[in-house]
Every structure is written in C-alpha cells, then in structure tokens.
Amino acid sequence: MKEAQYRELFLFAAKAGALEGYLFQRQKLETLENWVENMGQMYRELPAAVRRDIDPVLNPVLKRVLEYGEKSLESGLREKLEQMLAASAAGSETEKE
Numbered sequence: 001m002k003e004a005q006y007r008e009l010f011l012f013a014a015k016a017g018a019l020e021g022y023l024f025q026r027q028k029l030e031t032l033e034n035w036v037e038n039m040g041q042m043y044r045e046l047p048a049a050v051r052r053d054i055d056p057v058l059n060p061v062l063k064r065v066l067e068y069g070e071k072s073l074e075s076g077l078r079e080k081l082e083q084m085l086a087a088s089a090a091g092s093e094t095e096k097e
Contacts, residue, residue, distance in 0.1 A: 006053035014061065032073075036080050043084060055091035062088060 001009075043051065043058075062085040066078065073081070 001053075003053045006050060007057045010054040010057050033077060036077050040080060040084050043087075051088075052091050055088045059085065059088045 046054075062081060066073070066081055066085065069078070069081075
C-alpha cells in the first residue's frame, strides 16, 4: 500500500471510529484511560512501516487531542498522550531523513 493510501485509510478509520463511538449506546461507559491505553497499545503493535506512514497524520491529531483536553485531561493521561505524540513525531522525522 502506498503512503498516501495509508494516510487516507487512517483518516477514514479515525472518522468512522469517532462516529461509531459517538452513536454507540453503552450500558457502562469506558474510562478515558482505557481509550488511551487501547489506542497506545494498538499503535505500538502496528508494523514500523505502517507507523511511519501514518505518523504524519497521527501527529496533528494527537496535538489537537492534547489541546482540546488541556483543562480536562488528568496528568497521567496527558503524559501517555505526550509519549505517543513523541513517538509519532520521531517516526515523522525518521521519514523525512
């Protein structure tokens, strides 16, 4: 799959997942910590080549999450998201070299 296709796939999956999460009625709400943990685990399990391809798209998404959650994110969650952002930024930098 070409880099541009990974980016489009990532953006589509993110939008579809957000819509599903918005509309899905849960009997029990998952904590935000679970969401962040699951996302981090899924990111780490992606092949390195895929991470490199999606990092340029993921990086701004994580920055917006941190910006939007500036007042509401607990420090532990903020740290986990910042670590994921650092990994994504490092992958983006590696791609440029």
